[in-house]
Amino acid sequence: MIKINNLHKSFGEFKVLNGVDLTVEENKILTIIGKSGTGKSVLLKNIIGLLEPDSGTIEIDGIDATGFNEEEFNKLIRPKMALVFQESALWDSMTVAANIDLALQIQKHLGEAERKKRIKESLESVGLKDIENVYPDELSGGMLKRAAIARAIAMRPKYLLYDEPTTGLDPVLSNVINNLIKKINVEMGITSLIISHDIQGVEKISDYTAMLFEGKIIVTCGAKKMWEQKNQIFNDFIRGKIT
Numbered sequence: 001m002i003k004i005n006n007l008h009k010s011f012g013e014f015k016v017l018n019g020v021d022l023t024v025e026e027n028k029i030l031t032i033i034g035k036s037g038t039g040k041s042v043l044l045k046n047i048i049g050l051l052e053p054d055s056g057t058i059e060i061d062g063i064d065a066t067g068f069n070e071e072e073f074n075k076l077i078r079p080k081m082a083l084v085f086q087e088s089a090l091w092d093s094m095t096v097a098a099n100i101d102l103a104l105q106i107q108k109h110l111g112e113a114e115r116k117k118r119i120k121e122s123l124e125s126v127g128l129k130d131i132e133n134v135y136p137d138e139l140s141g142g143m144l145k146r147a148a149i150a151r152a153i154a155m156r157p158k159y160l161l162y163d164e165p166t167t168g169l170d171p172v173l174s175n176v177i178n179n180l181i182k183k184i185n186v187e188m189g190i191t192s193l194i195i196s197h198d199i200q201g202v203e204k205i206s207d208y209t210a211m212l213f214e215g216k217i218i219v220t221c222g223a224k225k226m227w228e229q230k231n232q233i234f235n236d237f238i239r240g241k242i243t
């Protein structure tokens with residue numbers, strides 16, 4: 001379980017997170033929604049240790065990771081987590097297999113045979129067979145996203161964080177990616193935290209949704225209960241109303 005308590009993060013005078021409380025339950029999919037520029041990516045980066053919060057706690061399986069130095073974080077928390085970046089973030093100068101291998105080499109105990117096996121398996125799981133030797137810039141947008149997801153699941157994380165996995169994809173490809181996220185959650189038991197603007201997708205695959213607004217989570221609810229909420233800001237947002 002990931003449990004975030006009263007998390008604050010500012011950049012200089014600019015307050016981005018202003019007391020975020022959020023719980024991500026085991027084996028579930030939770031999707032965070034909210035306007036562009038509200039701090040959703042900043043929140044993910046705090047969870048995965050790319051940014052350090054000013055105050056508050058982030059408990060991962062009961063351990064508060066906020067005070068950890070890099071070494072402690074890398075030892076105790078990092079192996080449990082993977083992030084699928086919004087821009088997919090594969091190196092164009094390396095093949096898909098080499099990209100995944102680079103991520104796997106961080107886990108120093110994995111030998112070459114095990115890494116090879118994981119590369120093959122993870123690409124198969126996302127429906128990308130036989131593209132090990134292809135370069136990222138030869139892939140379509142949807143394939144690139146799947147390759148990025150393959151790299152993340154090759155790490156065998158307990159928690160998988162996705163930053164806007166369907167943004168920029170057409171509705172058909174969005175559907176493919178949403179189904180894949182659900183499949184990974186169900187079949188591999190990976191707890192997933194997603195940032196998304198794709199409300200239909202959120203409703204279809206998430207267990208819970210939460211809205212970030214002005215630095216706080218203003219609503220958390222079951223994804224199927226989205227349309228019954230009383231919060232006006234939340235209601236307007238999911239219906240695409242301009243406020």
Ligand SMILES: Nc1ncnc2c1ncn2[C@@H]1O[C@H](COP(=O)(O)OP(=O)(O)O)[C@@H](O)[C@H]1O
Pocket residue numbers: 011016034035036037038039040041042043
């Ligand atoms: N490293 C940083 N330094 C300064 N400002 C940042 C940094 N990262 C994000 N911000 C600012 O924080 C705000 C929230 O950004 P972000 O989390 O990327 O929004 P979004 O909800 O669209 O993901 C933005 O105004 C952004 O400019």
Ligand SMILES: [Mg+2]
Pocket residue numbers: 040041042163
């Ligand atoms: Mg973002």
